[in-house]
Amino acid sequence: xxxxxxxxxxxxxxxxxxxxxxxxxxxxxxxxxxxxxxxxxxxxxxxxxxxxxxxxxxxxxxxxxxxxxxxxxxxxxxxxxxxxxxxxxxxxxxxxxxxxxxxxxxxxxxxxxxxxxxxxxxxxxxxxxxxxxxxxxxxxxxxxxxxxxxxxxxxxxxxxxxxxxxxxxxxxxxxxxxxxxxxxxxxxxxxxxxxxxxxxxxxxxxxxxxxxxxxxxxxxxxxxxxxxxxxxxxxxxxxxxxxxxxxxxxxxxxxxxxxxxxxxxxxxxxxxxxxxxxxxxxxxxxxxxxxxxxxxxxxxxxxxxxxxxxxxxxxxxxxxxxxxxxx
Amino acid sequence: xxxxxxxxxxxxxxxxxxxxxxxxxxxxxxxxxxxxxxxxxxxxxxxxxxxxxxxxxxxxxxxxxxxxxxxxxxxxxxxxxxxxxxxxxxxxxxxxxxxxxxxxxxxxxxxxxxxxxxxxxxxxxxxxxxxxxxxxxxxxxxxxxxxxxxxxxxxxxxxxxxxxxxxxxxxxxxxxxxxxxxx
Numbered sequence: 001x002x003x004x005x006x007x008x009x010x011x012x013x014x015x016x017x018x019x020x021x022x023x024x025x026x027x028x029x030x031x032x033x034x035x036x037x038x039x040x041x042x043x044x045x046x047x048x049x050x051x052x053x054x055x056x057x058x059x060x061x062x063x064x065x066x067x068x069x070x071x072x073x074x075x076x077x078x079x080x081x082x083x084x085x086x087x088x089x090x091x092x093x094x095x096x097x098x099x100x101x102x103x104x105x106x107x108x109x110x111x112x113x114x115x116x117x118x119x120x121x122x123x124x125x126x127x128x129x130x131x132x133x134x135x136x137x138x139x140x141x142x143x144x145x146x147x148x149x150x151x152x153x154x155x156x157x158x159x160x161x162x163x164x165x166x167x168x169x170x171x172x173x174x175x176x177x178x179x180x181x182x183x184x185x186x187x188x189x190x191x192x193x194x195x196x197x198x199x200x201x202x203x204x205x206x207x208x209x210x211x212x213x214x215x216x217x218x219x220x221x222x223x224x225x226x227x228x229x230x231x232x233x234x235x236x237x238x239x240x241x242x243x244x245x246x247x248x249x250x251x252x253x254x255x256x257x258x259x260x261x262x263x264x265x266x267x268x269x270x271x272x273x274x275x276x277x278x279x280x281x282x283x284x285x286x287x288x289x290x291x292x293x294x295x296x297x298x299x300x301x302x303x304x305x306x307x308x309x310x311x312x313x314x315x316x317x318x319x320x321x322x323x324x325x326x327x
Numbered sequence: 328x329x330x331x332x333x334x335x336x337x338x339x340x341x342x343x344x345x346x347x348x349x350x351x352x353x354x355x356x357x358x359x360x361x362x363x364x365x366x367x368x369x370x371x372x373x374x375x376x377x378x379x380x381x382x383x384x385x386x387x388x389x390x391x392x393x394x395x396x397x398x399x400x401x402x403x404x405x406x407x408x409x410x411x412x413x414x415x416x417x418x419x420x421x422x423x424x425x426x427x428x429x430x431x432x433x434x435x436x437x438x439x440x441x442x443x444x445x446x447x448x449x450x451x452x453x454x455x456x457x458x459x460x461x462x463x464x465x466x467x468x469x470x471x472x473x474x475x476x477x478x479x480x481x482x483x484x485x486x487x488x489x490x491x492x493x494x495x496x497x498x499x500x501x502x503x504x505x506x507x508x509x510x
Binding site: 044077078255 | 465466467468469470471473474476477478479480481482483484485486487489490491492493494495496497498499
């Protein structure tokens with residue numbers, strides 16, 4: 001490049017300016033925080049790896065092993081809880097299977113469209129900048145990997161902020177911290193050990209399940225809640241409706257689910273009829289790390305809003321749920 | 328009972344009435360609500376700024392980190408005046424703990440009641456049915472028993488998974504978290 005610049009300088013000053021501008025643009029690109037988000041996304045999808053990570057929220061922490069095999073016949077990812085009950089979760093291209101040894105149950109969940117898991121499209125990554133300021137932080141070392149820090153600071157207090165640590169070489173996400181509007185940690189995921197590559201198919205098989213286990217396979221179908229008299233428009237700036245489905249929950253109950261997202265955080269609204277046989281529901285706010293769950297009653301229905309967003313945002317979406325008697 | 332709680336707030340009434348009021352607060356959500364409302368009225372009348380929402384949580388968290396307050400046996404055998412001081416201190420500690428809970432209420436799984444050691448069994452039993460307390464709006468409730476099902480159904484559409492893979496699902500599988508929250 002420098003030789004070209006030198007040559008250009010000798011031949012034509014205007015040409016020199018163009019080449020220098022191109023060189024500068026290239027330098028800026030490599031330190032582009034959006035480019036880093038893209039690298040994290042690609043690493044998450046394209047690498048095979050096995051590692052131990054710790055999840056922390058409040059005073060609780062939990063250790064798990066995560067194994068991912070990326071192959072020509074599809075991708076398989078397995079999560080094993082190493083503390084407490086030895087639960088396992090498996091994700092294939094179109095389904096998530098949750099193996100619960102205590103109740104000898106396999107819970108199967110699928111996306112109704114069979115399109116696989118949410119993919120972060122080019123436009124969606126760029127769209128994040130509408131709601132978050134994305135910036136690069138320092139270099140820090142996590143689990144032996146030298147990482148680039150990427151910080152997503154929300155532009156309002158409707159959502160949480162994120163601090164991400166990505167391996168400088170592969171882009172693999174080594175640590176993720178969610179913080180609130182006062183900068184306090186809400187929850188954190190961090191690898192304590194990670195090996196990239198070298199994963200065999202045997203490593204991503206469920207370990208404990210047998211044919212005798214009870215299978216709860218969720219049925220999911222698209223639905224139009226507006227047509228059924230529900231008003232479920234998003235009231236949170238930056239959050240748009242992603243999907244609207246009717247599905248089974250816990251094998252027997254049928255619920256309607258609407259999901260809103262700002263490209264990074266998601267909030268689900270679940271609506272189900274209240275019946276006399278149900279034990280009385282408790283209304284109010286429950287919290288699990290960055291996830292808030294707000295429960296209320298609307299027109300003799302139980303409305304449960306679940307989201308990785310501040311309590312006030314989750315409550316705002318819940319309070320906006322309305323039912324029109326006739327339409 | 329409301330009169331006794333009112334007396335407790337004003338520092339009036341007999342020791343027996345204090346004990347009864349504190350015992351009621353530890354056990355009875357209605358009494359807790361009464362205590363909360365009286366304080367709200369008091370604050371409003373005196374023109375005090377309302378405490379920030381985080382205040383109660385921070386106080387409770389700091390209390391829970393404090394070493395247990397053990398009253399040395401010697402204090403009990405001292406003169407009546409000293410005993411009274413010790414009992415008042417214990418009552419204040421219990422009251423402070425209650426204020427902490429009432430100002431914010433239990434926070435699902437993350438906050439356990441402050442492990443207070445109580446000087447005398449006659450003074451407020453600090454361990455109470457905290458989960459039944461009625462805190463401010465919105466009410467803090469334990470995780471719903473179906474929380475795992477909701478989380479599982481929710482995560483599948485969360486873009487977080489695209490950045491982080493399966494890791495966020497660890498929130499889904501924590502059977503124990505739900506059980507603890509449901510206490």
